[in-house]
Amino acid sequence: MKLIKKAQAGSFESSDILILASPVEEGEGRDIQIESGVFMQYGETIEKLIHQVLDQFEVNDVQLQIHDKGAIEPVILARMETVMQRALEMQKGTMY
Amino acid sequence: MSKELHKILQAREERAQKRSEIAAASKASVSLSLNIPSYPKHNQLCRDVFPWIVEELKIHLLAHRVELGAEDLITDEAGLLYLAVLEESDDLKSVKEITEDFESKHAVSRILDVDVYDESARPVSSGKKKPCIICQDKAAVECMRERKHDYQELRANIFEILQDYKDQYLAMEVSEKLSEICSRALLYEVSLSPKPGLVDFYDSGAHTDMNYYSFLKSTAALAPLWKDFALAAWKEDAELSRALSEIRVLGLKAEQRMFAATRNVNTQKGLIFLLGISVYTVSHLLKNHQELNVQNIRNCIRAICKDLVNAELVASSKKQSSHGEKTFQKYGVKGAGARYEAQEGFPVVFETALPFLEKQEKLDFQDKEVMENILSQTLLNIIANTNDSNVLYRKGTEIAEELKKLASEALLNKDNYNKLALFCGEQQISPGGSADMLAVTLFFYDVKQEID
Numbered sequence: 001m002k003l004i005k006k007a008q009a010g011s012f013e014s015s016d017i018l019i020l021a022s023p024v025e026e027g028e029g030r031d032i033q034i035e036s037g038v039f040m041q042y043g044e045t046i047e048k049l050i051h052q053v054l055d056q057f058e059v060n061d062v063q064l065q066i067h068d069k070g071a072i073e074p075v076i077l078a079r080m081e082t083v084m085q086r087a088l089e090m091q092k093g094t095m096y
Numbered sequence: 097m098s099k100e101l102h103k104i105l106q107a108r109e110e111r112a113q114k115r116s117e118i119a120a121a122s123k124a125s126v127s128l129s130l131n132i133p134s135y136p137k138h139n140q141l142c143r144d145v146f147p148w149i150v151e152e153l154k155i156h157l158l159a160h161r162v163e164l165g166a167e168d169l170i171t172d173e174a175g176l177l178y179l180a181v182l183e184e185s186d187d188l189k190s191v192k193e194i195t196e197d198f199e200s201k202h203a204v205s206r207i208l209d210v211d212v213y214d215e216s217a218r219p220v221s222s223g224k225k226k227p228c229i230i231c232q233d234k235a236a237v238e239c240m241r242e243r244k245h246d247y248q249e250l251r252a253n254i255f256e257i258l259q260d261y262k263d264q265y266l267a268m269e270v271s272e273k274l275s276e277i278c279s280r281a282l283l284y285e286v287s288l289s290p291k292p293g294l295v296d297f298y299d300s301g302a303h304t305d306m307n308y309y310s311f312l313k314s315t316a317a318l319a320p321l322w323k324d325f326a327l328a329a330w331k332e333d334a335e336l337s338r339a340l341s342e343i344r345v346l347g348l349k350a351e352q353r354m355f356a357a358t359r360n361v362n363t364q365k366g367l368i369f370l371l372g373i374s375v376y377t378v379s380h381l382l383k384n385h386q387e388l389n390v391q392n393i394r395n396c397i398r399a400i401c402k403d404l405v406n407a408e409l410v411a412s413s414k415k416q417s418s419h420g421e422k423t424f425q426k427y428g429v430k431g432a433g434a435r436y437e438a439q440e441g442f443p444v445v446f447e448t449a450l451p452f453l454e455k456q457e458k459l460d461f462q463d464k465e466v467m468e469n470i471l472s473q474t475l476l477n478i479i480a481n482t483n484d485s486n487v488l489y490r491k492g493t494e495i496a497e498e499l500k501k502l503a504s505e506a507l508l509n510k511d512n513y514n515k516l517a518l519f520c521g522e523q524q525i526s527p528g529g530s531a532d533m534l535a536v537t538l539f540f541y542d543v544k545q546e547i548d
Contacts, residue, residue, distance in 0.1 A: 011112035012219045070237035
């Protein structure tokens with residue numbers, strides 16, 4: 001699927017994650033930047049979860065900027081799903 | 097996604113929205129929240145202590161010259177949040193350091209999250225990791241990630257820390273307030289002038305070894321000690337059956353301070369005992385969430401002073417050491433003085449003086465004349481209705497009865513006051529026991545007015 005617009009989900013609150021998704025040209029692939037403060041050891045885990053959700057939404061071309069504030073797995077998955085729904089305009093009443 | 101998680105995530109986005117609104121006005125912000133894992137994010141305990149921590153943070157920021165603008169207290173599914181606009185944002189790193197200093201020194205340090213956000217609503221970070229609440233040397237975020245601890249265990253730990261903080265905060269607040277009320281009662285009593293036969297601002301009455309300044313000195317000497325009586329009742333293993341001996345230990349220490357301040361003159365020895373019991377009682381009731389009504393107060397005093405007259409006066413009347421003990425020997429219960437009053441739960445205070453005082457206009461320090469008039473009337477009321485063991489001891493029954501009669505006449509008509517004063521002067525008598533009861537009455541009056 002192709003992203004329709006820029007979208008954002010999450011926050012900078014502790015134990016949360018902020019994800020910004022932007023559409024890119026078809027064929028450019030997935031550009032994922034993760035900023036996880038002092039916990040880079042979880043970068044791989046986060047990335048795996050991100051790809052999992054991208055696969056689920058069949059999104060192949062996207063730019064993601066991610067700020068992790070120590071979110072646990074279900075939070076990462078939930079935020080990622082929300083940002084995709086917003087960027088794909090699958091959900092009404094988006095906040096951003 | 098669970099319903100709870102959904103609600104928390106939604107609340108966090110709404111918070112982010114609030115921060116964005118502040119940023120839209122080109123302002124930075126500071127926030128305080130409690131770090132409670134799992135769900136729900138707050139309970140009654142959190143809601144009780146949060147406003148106190150907010151006040152402490154605001155004082156800390158003010159002391160470090162961090163100026164706050166508009167503020168907001170938010171209770172949502174993500175927990176409790178205090179959010180305030182920062183008026184200056186030139187040096188947010190410093191503000192962050194100041195908040196970290198607050199965080200690290202606080203009693204619930206590891207539960208606090210103080211965050212500083214810049215004018216684009218991004219957090220200002222110092223890169224420091226907060227230690228885990230259970231394994232102190234590991235970062236909290238690592239343990240959360242690895243789900244190292246059971247949420248219930250974590251929450252139990254956190255609530256225990258919060259409960260300790262709450263207990264200590266309340267103990268301090270109660271003990272400081274009661275100290276203030278004690279010192280004020282003593283100052284009001286001694287400053288009330290004129291008083292028949294008693295030490296007041298103008299006159300030392302029947303006393304040759306003390307004056308107004310003796311009382312100021314002993315009142316000041318006692319001021320820092322009242323809180324100890326309150327804290328004794330707040331201790332974890334405090335028991336009413338042992339309260340009296342605790343109060344005695346503290347009372348003797350206070351007595352020594354009084355004698356040191358007055359060059360060995362007994363200015364307020366009886367009061368130390370009476371107010372010591374009073375402070376302990378109020379503190380005990382507050383700690384045990386009992387209503388501060390007359391019945392509860394009197395029951396508690398009676399429980400503390402159970403059988404006091406028998407145990408002390410009857411048993412020791414052979415030795416005849418103190419005035420109170422000698423008077424008891426001669427006059428029985430009528431001459432049992434402060435001990436009898438205490439054992440019966442201060443009948444003069446709760447059956448006579450306090451109801452009388454509460455019927456008057458509300459005591460207002462800004463209206464000196466009205467206030468002095470009410471205090472004076474209350475004292476006369478006490479003298480007229482009490483068997484002052486002091487007077488009995490020195491002068492006998494007849495004079496003691498005459499004193500009561502003259503006091504009730506003065507109460508009915510102010511013109512009769514001089515007769516009472518003259519009588520006390522001629523007979524060299526000082527109704528010290530009644531003056532003590534005035535101070536105790538004022539203590540309970542203020543407790544009722546100022547503590548809920």
